Amino acid sequence: MTKFLAIILLSCFCQVAFAQSEAVGIFQNHGDIGKPKKAGASSYDATTQTYSIKGGGDNIWFNRDEFHYLYNKIKGDFILTANFEFVGAKGNGHRKIGWMIRESADEAAASINAVVHGDGLTVMQWRPLRGAYMRDPQDEIFYAKKTVFQVVQLERNGKKVIMRVANWGEPLQEVGSHDMPDLPDAVLAGLFISSHDPEVTEEARVWNVRIDKPVPSNYHPNPQIQKTLATNQGIMGCRLETMTVLDGKRKVIRESTGRFEAPNWMPDGKKLLFNEGGSLHTIPVTGGTPEKLNTGTVSRNNNDHGISFNKKLLAISSSREGSTGGGSAVYVLPLSGGTPKLVTEQTPSYWHGWAPNSKEVTIVGQRNGSKIYNLYRADINTGKEVPLTQNTSGHVDGPEYSPDGKYIYYNANPTGTMQVWRMKPDGSGKEQITFDENHNWFPHISPDGKWIAYISFPTDIDPNAHPSYQRVTLRLMPTSGGTSKVIAYLYGGQGTINVNSWSPDSKSISFVSNSEIAEK
Incomplete structure (x- = not known):
């Protein structure tokens, strides 16, 4: 039994490693988190510099997640900004796209997410520790408007994480911020999609994707x-x-x-x-x-x-x-x-x-x-x-x-x-x-x-x-x-x-x- 289990674990590890081995645009890793029933996929059009991200998954909630993830491992402070758009007007109202910062690729990992739902619900949500439950509304900050925002930004500044949104043409508006003191210095950060329906695969287009790393206040441009x-x-x-x-x-x-x-x-x-x-x-x-x-x-x-x-x-x-x-x-x-x-x-x-x-x-x-x-x-x-x-x-x-x-x-x-x-x-x-x-x-x-x-x-x-x-x-x-x-x-x-x-x-x-x- 022990030998059989080891073979299964090795097989799973190899599958994950293979799924994450090819870079997509600026992202070095991609794959499904939490083994959703419908497999996801990511691609990049170099001509338009646009990403296509597809994914299924039951949800990103409670004490485990299911979604497709396109990400890099990043240290220190950073600013993530992109334009998002669902492909297709129909779908579960709680399908999700946005940016995610995560301690690991574990389905139960601590994370903090900038989320826009299919029905326009816009929230900042987090799981403070591995295996902890996200709680509504204790572990969410809701934005006042209910519209499918196109521009989503997530910034890490020390232990604080800040979410901002806008429709193109408007100034960015802050949704909220939250301290995540237990996240390591090196985290996973990238794009995600979840269908909120195990039987469905959703798709989104993402463009103007930028990962910026701000400098200290004493940095000199010369x-x-x-x-x-x-x-x-x-x-x-x-x-x-x-x-x-x-x-x-x-x-x-x-x-x-x-x-x-x-x-x-x-x-x-x-x-x-x-x-x-x-x-x-x-x-x-x-x-x-x-x-x-x-x-x-x-x-x-x-x-x-x-x-x-x-x-x-x-x-x-x-x-x-x-x-x-x-x-x-x-x-x-x-x-x-x-x-x-x-x-x-x-x-x-x-x-x-x-x-x-x-x-x-x-x-x-x-x-x-x-x-x-x-x-x-x-x-x-x-x-x-x-x-x-x-x-x-x-x-x-x-x-x-x-x-x-x-x-x-x-x-x-x-x-x-x-x-x-x-x-x-x-x-x-x-x-x-x-x-x-x-x-x-x-x-x-x-x-x-x-x-x-x-x-x-x-x-x-x-x-x-x-x-x-x-x-x-x-x-x-x-x-x-x-x-x-x-x-x-x-x-x-x-x-x-x-x-x-x-x-x-x-x-x-x-x-x-x-x-x-x-x-x-």
Whole structure:
């Protein structure tokens, strides 16, 4: 009997190991938990970067669970975000999809789950210890609305786990949080589905799947400074993404364990331009090997660069060797590469926009010893500057022309909250465009002139700053006025969308999100 039992256990172990041996997208493991009567399955469409997850199972409840699980083993803190959608309108009202954090693949394991049911019931539920019973309502937090939320986020922050939800276009709303002190540092985390009916297999589509690992508060975005810190926390990785703005579907086209920033969409619509390591590079929008752009001896380029309206010139910002004032200067060169021509004698100067005549640029700079940044218009041939703002306090940034040349859009915080503004090209007629509690930066106007895309920082940052590694959103609003909507939820900030990254057809944008610290 003992030998027979050992053979059975070995057979079961092998079946589980085989079921979890093939990676699916970013997930290294997948399989059924709790031996549901109907087997589940997972697949990944690399073209659309969409997951299909199928599963049966009696329930995820009481002291054991039955479901299909697609997961990784992750240590420490992390943020899980994705869009979910059931396939098929019919099904048990209590079929479940969402994110799950679990101590093991044991059917009775301790876990905490962000759950959206087929009938719209939205809850955060948990089993505090292995084999313990989930109790209703003691071990659940219910969300007030009853709607099938599309965006689901689950964040682990120390011992606390936080659930947030939204329908696409809306800000994330917190369902609740709960401490899970007995979960180990290394846990299983991933997507799940359960049919709530042993005789049925349910299916869901999941897209915009992101696993982000936030950094400590003392993390520094400069790799050289970061290496000198006593904690030596490593360098934060990046993703280069594209997104169709009308449905929010995103694609990762490049990932790196290093830092790169601020894509521009090239005029042919086939490539992106971005900065990394002081140089500029192009890459196909479908992904591939980056190619370095020739910028001559100007080799300390930062994330402020962009393409002229006539599609012939490139403006760049780079630390200037030998400058008495220090900091960044603005240059122009042929878009195909070549020898840059200096535009700004005074530093620091950061490029942010081209005039439609392709003969002038808008810049952000400090002048005459002032520590306050102001906005200027500069002639690329003569270097002559015209001041557009005369701030004595606060901060202004991101000046960018509308394609018709009627306005310069920018961000400013005269009231203490950073908001989007616009003015006439001569600096007159300043008017505020956004009005909310967020800190809104870097308005970018679509080539057809119909849309403004911008980045929103949380309320707890310095309104003069746009730091890296924050929980930020990208937002879209009509240039004609109206309510903005959220088009992307991500971990990012400085370098995400500092410059205009609209596609030539005004249907997509590109941006950079942060992922996790590279292994040391």
